[in-house]
Amino acid sequence: EPEVTQTPSHQVTQMGQEVILRCVPISNHLYFYWYRQILGQKVEFLVSFYNNEISEKSEIFDDQFSVERPDGSNFTLKIRSTKLEDSAMYFCASSAGTKETQYFGPGTRLLVL
């Protein structure tokens, strides 16, 4: 069964550094999402992406964040200048349609020191 994959599984970075989290959505899916979960808190929506543009974003997704689909398979989340409070588990998800089931990746645990 096809799955969403994410790399790396863990990333440690220094405050102020740029990080890129990578995702490979399920191949025939058209909608892509990023969520994050700070330890002990809810899973929070960050952004959705369709047809090479952002279709929806939350207040968390400020100018420090960007998303890109650089080729036909990868979907990336970039944090330009990481802050301590960006430490979280970041989940990528994809779906075949706007109201179809969202399939989640295993997550990338980001630690900002």
Added chain:
Amino acid sequence: AQRVTQPEKLLSVFKGAPVELKCNYSYSGSPELFWYVQYSRQRLQLLLRHISRESIKGFTADLNKGETSFHLKKPFAQEEDSAMYYCALSVQGAQKLVFGQGTRLTINP
């Protein structure tokens, strides 16, 4: 703003006992409700959604618009049901899922 509340962070029941995980939501329109499950060391996966009206792994959930609830139930818990359960909501015109805090269910032998 939409909100999902799962009042129990932890729930522990014995094998064979009934299970009910509570979920309440706030949204003035017609939401779509989901239950996602995360087993140990595995990814979040959809358990069921209210529009499907299915029973998955013996679990059912009924959307009660009057009480704004979508509680998850299973009549006889099994040890393999131990996991983290998240209730989530999506609203018309939006793609995002709004998640509750999650309930960690432990089934004792």
